[in-house]
Amino acid sequence: MGQLNGKELIKKAYEAILNHDFELAVEWFEQAIAMEPDNASYHYRLSITYARNNKLSKAIEHASQAIRLDPEEDHFHYHLQHLRAKEIILKAENYIDDSGAQTWMAIALLKQAVALDSLSSEAYLMLGIAYSQVKEYSQAIQSIRELLKLDPQHEAGIELLEQYRNKLKHYMQS
Structure with a gap:
């Protein structure tokens, strides 16, 4: 042969x-x-x-x-945007910390990722988590809602939405 x-x-x-x-x-x-x-x-x-x-x-x-x-070829461009968004998400993970000190950098990066790939449930999930760490609960809720539009059965998203709603309620009462 x-x-x-x-x-x-x-x-x-x-x-x-x-x-x-x-x-x-x-x-x-x-x-x-x-x-x-x-x-x-x-x-x-x-x-x-x-x-x-x-x-x-x-x-x-x-x-x-x-x-x-x-x-x-359009789908080549969409694919590259998806990959670049993924790359940005990985970079953003390095900036999310419990102190919130670098979390704003993560938020800026994750906003870029969402702009590149508006179908990235991972970007919306991380954006919601990042916003909650800096006590921006309404933004966190909005991000998690976007995630749930993409994936209505997303278990972590469903739990976080409830959590962030409760935190927002407590935050508004204090």
Whole structure:
């Protein structure tokens, strides 16, 4: 059997994904890209696989490359925005602390994440938590409501909404 072509390599990558072997999938995608470096969809697909493996910088690198190769493709742009939002959320986690001293930085970052990806339930959850730490309970409630619009069954969100409503009530009474 001769050398596989790009489409066959991509098929092998998807077989690996179905077998939950993401490392092997990455290898197949990389071989396809080596064969067709200007194929934007190969970079895009590899980016998705890297994102699933929590290799965010590699995912962003390949998503950016897909856009450079095919700037007209909208879902490449949405994917990159989603990845950048994820990157910002991870950065924001470093600023959330119980003292609230750096929490405003986390809030600023999380607002950026929400602006990039308005479907990120994780960003709304963390934003709600961050606002509650600085006793901005109405903002915390608003953030958790946005989370529950996206995921009405989100258990932590349901509990936090009740908690923040009670804290707001006590805060207003004192």
